[in-house]
Amino acid sequence: MDTVLFVNQLLNGIQLGLILFLLAAGLSLVFGIMDFINLAHGVFYMLGAYICATVAIASGSFILGFVVALPAVLVLGLATEWLIVRHFYKRDHLDQVLVTFGLVLCADTAVKYLWGPQGLSVPLPAWLGGQVALGGITLPAYRLFIVAVAAVVALALWQVIARTRVGMMVRASASNEEMARALGIETRMIFALVFAIGAVLAGIGGIMVAPITGASIGMGNQIVILALVVIIIGGIGSIFGAFVAAIGVGLIDTLGRAYLPSILGAVFSPSVASSAGPALASILIYLTMTLVLVFRPSGLFPPANR
Amino acid sequence: MTRSIPAEDGAKLTSAPARPRPATDCDLVAAFVILAALAVAPFALAAIGHDFWTDVILRAMILGIAAVSLNFIIGLGGLVSLGHAVFLGIGGYSVGILADLGIDNGPAQLGAALLFSAAFAWLTGMIALRTRGVHFIMITLAFAQMVYFTMMGLRQFGGDDGLTINYSTTFGPLDLGDKDVLYYVVLAVLGAAMLGFARVRRSDFGLLLKAAKGNERRVSAVGFNAYRYRLAAYVAAGTLCGLAGFLDANFTGFVTPSAMSWISSGELIFIVIVGGIASVSGPIAGALVFLLIEEWMGGLTVYWHFWFGLFLIAIILFARNGLVGLLNQRRPR
Amino acid sequence: MTPALQVNRLNKYFGGLHATRDVSMTLPRGELHAVIGPNGAGKTTLISQLFGELRPSSGQVLIEGRDVTHRPTHERAGLGMARSFQITTLVRDLTVAENVILALLARQGHAGRFWRRVDRNAGLQADAAGALARIGMPATQLGRRVSDLSHGEQRMLELAIAMVGDPTLILLDEPMAGLGSEESRAMTRFLAQLKGKTTVLLVEHDMEAVFELADRLTVLVRGEVVAVGTPAQIRDDERVRDAYLGEDA
Incomplete structure (x- = not known):
């Protein structure tokens, strides 16, 4: 097996996993704390990519795009929560699925109206566009940059939730809303904050993926389903579970796409193998989730407090 | 998700008279009016030269059949499936793959569609129905x-490009490739499905499903195994939706994987909810509204999905019981 | 004669909590047996295990000599066991009639008819009215939605449903909780006339009613049986007074 190719694919898998984690973390918190199923979570992923792309194209600076997009997504997240989402925390899952489905339709169309149907590609600064040699293997610098940023964000999120006062309040609200309210925690504020932070995390994911895939309409719709799969596998409400499951799903997907065609090629004709390989990789992910649900219904790492 | 409603501890010990239920009557009247209108629609539209709308209505009826089937599990059973459109695909591909292999025999194609749908529903239902709530949503999506x-x-079989069906299904002299024939076959199936739904909703079986939806613990306490009845409903719903897929393949002459995407399943849920959950006339009303909005707004603006999304959000926020619910004061059941 | 209910060394652990400790009890047919104990003694946990809603960690449950330890709830119900719940578990969205008919169908074994209309079936409607009449609820209540009933009415309906089909063994979890004094007296009268006909396991905090009704009592403290005996024996039992009655008095 080609080691260089393998290491590159491994890096791609980890990178996809970390992006998935950024989406899944917010989704999992929103779900675990507010019992809210958010199909529109991918909207913030898309908006992050579009806003960053617009600024980056206009100013020529990807970093400026990044810096502008974050607060923009934060504000959009708060607005969505305040206008629509907060009315649905106590409604059943069916209503939540439908209202966020409606939000997806609105957001995708609004993006089409504002930016056109074409999608945008994002220029990278020269220092991120090159290759880096590590122990004889050259890796794309930007992929390493994604891994580094996402790892830092993941670590920071974990520290905030585990160590800080805000994190304590979030955990308290998650395990027992009434108790939290009795302790004087303003759950409405916490909910808004959690939703907005989730939006920002998804936005970071979208921003970072934009230079690779570009910003396109509906880019969040497939990945949000994958992120949902991740939180089911990891255990709803568990950040650690989301992390492990995200990396796992990222690796299955990437390595499956890379290697299944050649494995299948040994048995089937090349044209069959090339189309069946990626399909099989996707099927593997859903199969994993089904098996987890059958044998460990509350996920691999359910939060301790439930 | 459970909603705890405080017990009403008031001194309401005086017996109130039994509440009449006009809800259902309005619902049934609406169902008959819609079916009658659908029966004459092709003539009326041909007379005024708007034949194009006949196709739109035909498609709405096929989606309506799929929505009636979903209503068995969402409306009566309270089980939200985000994967119901898969049965449209299974029914469709049964026609497509057999036709591709040169088998255009009607009973064989129909039998395959029903059999594969039922078998798939039975196998996946056995696993999925052991889960609840969001896990059920996700596991149906996964399948x-x-x-x-x-x-x-x-x-x-076409991969992501889909599969073109060159031969329509024939039952002896009956050719489903003939739009007029197909129209009335679809109408008959829709009418039968709606009648069946109305009847089951009132039956022992329907009562059991509704009770299990409201309180599963109570159902097992009196001695029923809710799982078995849910599985029966799930298989019936999957088979009926497979039939809709069979009809759809004959209508469009084409099957594609995207018919089975979660977006399609989301649209089916939308149709059921917009029409009015657990009602007889709701699914076809919802399907007609869905397609009329699509055609009408699609003609006005390329950005019609935006208004469509807003409409959906407004329905969920303000008209929880759907269009049929607006007809009645109380939610039909 | 085979006892209606026999429990052999039942244990239940919730993680580190030992909620049921080696509980054994034998209820001869027709006995009205009360289980009393302070809050947190594990009374509801015990009932849930008897009814198959909780799986015991170890031990045996026998109905009429038949081992049902590993049988699901709906099968136990099929063997003539019924239960009322501490928190009412009626289907709130359905009418009183529909809730009663659900139990009637289960008892008649008329489960899976897709086609027969329940609401037009005069026999079922009459049987439902009969079930209400047994606990003194008027038939005019049949059309009401359960969520519109008062708390007391819901408790009575709960009992009416548990009584459908004349169960041989009935587990009642605090049937009088939250009832007014008039309603409590009606409930006591109803339970008194069951004595000798149906085997009853009654968990109840209303001591006056318990001592008036019970043939025998089991006292449960921290998951453990501390005493079994007739009301007179229990009243005089030192340990019971120390462990339980003393706290309340």
Whole structure:
């Protein structure tokens, strides 16, 4: 097996996993704390990519795009929560699925109206566009940059939730809303904050993926389903579970796409193998989730407090 | 998600008279009016030269059949499936793959569509119905995605481009490729499905499903195994939706994996909710509204999805019981 | 004669909590047996295990000599066991009639008819009215939605449903909780006339009613049986007074 190719694919898998984690973390918190199923979570992923792309194209600076997009997504997240989402925390899952489905339709169309149907590609600064040699293997610098940023964000999120006062309040609200309210925690504020932070995390994911895939309409719709799969596998409400499951799903997907065609090629004709390989990789992910649900219904790492 | 409603501890010990239920009557009247209108629609539209709308209505009726089937599990059973559109695909591909292999025999194609749908519903239902709430939503989605990606990967049956069906299904002299024939076959199936739904809703079986939806613990306490009845409903719903897929394949002459995507399943849920959950006339009302909005707004602006999304949000926020619910004061059941 | 209910060394652990400790009890047919104990003694946990809603960690449950330890709830119900719940578990969205008919169908074994209309079936409607009449609820209540009933009415309906089909063994979890004094007296009268006909396991905090009704009592403290005996024996039992009655008095 080609080691260089393998290491590159491994890096791609980890990178996809970390992006998935950024989406899944917010989704999992929103779900675990507010019992809210958010199909529109991918909207913030898309908006992050579009806003960053617009600024980056206009100013020529990807970093400026990044810096502008974050607060923009934060504000959009708060607005969505305040206008629509907060009315649905106590409604059943069916209503939540439908209202966020409606939000997806609105957001995708609004993006089409504002930016056109074409999608945008994002220029990278020269220092991120090159290759880096590590122990004889050259890796794309930007992929390493994604891994580094996402790892830092993941670590920071974990520290905030585990160590800080805000994190304590979030955990308290998650395990027992009434108790939290009795302790004087303003759950409405916490909910808004959690939703907005989730939006920002998804936005970071979208921003970072934009230079690779570009910003396109509906880019969040497939990945949000994958992120949902991740939180089911990891255990709803568990950040650690989301992390492990995200990396796992990222690796299955990437390595499956890379290697299944050649494995299948040994048995089937090349044209069959090339189309069946990626399909099989996707099927593997859903199969994993089904098996987890059958044998460990509350996920691999359910939060301790439930 | 459970909603705790405080017990009403008031001194309401005086007996109130039994509450009449006009809800259902309005619902049934609406169902008959819609079916009658659908029966004459092709003549009326041909007379005024708007034949194009006949196709739109035909498609709405096929979606209506799929929505009636989903209503069995969402409306009566309270089980939200985000993978129901997979049965449209299974029914469709049964026609497509057999036609591709040169088998245009009607009973064989129909039998395959029903059999594969029922078998798939039975196998996946056995697993999915052991889960609840969001896990059920996700596991039904997962099963649908598995079939979706399988068909994407099977290049010999068109892969992601879909499969064109060159021969329509024939039952002796009855050719489903004839739009007029197809129209009335679909109408008959829709009418039968709606009648069946109305009847089951009132039956022992329907009562059991509704009770299990409201309080599963109570159902097992009196001695019923809710799982078995839910599985029966799930298989019936999957088979009926497979039949809709069979009809759809004959209508469009084309099947594609995207018919099974979660977006399609989301649209089916939308149709059921907009029409009015657990009602007889709701699914066809919702399907007609869905397609009329699509055609009408699609003609006005390329950005019609935006208004469509807003409409959906407004329905969920303000008209929880759907269009049929607006007819009645109380929610039909 | 085979006892209606026999429990052999039942244990239940919730993680580190030992909620049921080696509980054994034998209820001869027709006995009205009360289980009393302070809050947190594990009374509801015990009932849930008897009814198959909780799986015991170890031990045996026998109905009429038949081992049902590993049988699901709906099968136990099929063997003539019924239960009322501490928190009412009626189907709130359905009418009183529909809730009663659900139990009637189960008892008649008329489960899976897709086609027969329940609401037009005069026999079922009459049987439902009969079930209400047994606990003194008027038939005019049949059309009401359960969520519109008062708390007391819901408790009575709960009992009416548990009584459908004349169960041989009935587990009642605090049937009088939250009832007014008039309603409590009606409930006591109803339970008194069951004595000798149906085997009853009654968990109840209303001591006056318990001592008036019970043939025998089991006292449960921290998951453990501390005493079994007739009301007179229990009243005089030192340990019971120390462990339980003393706290309340």
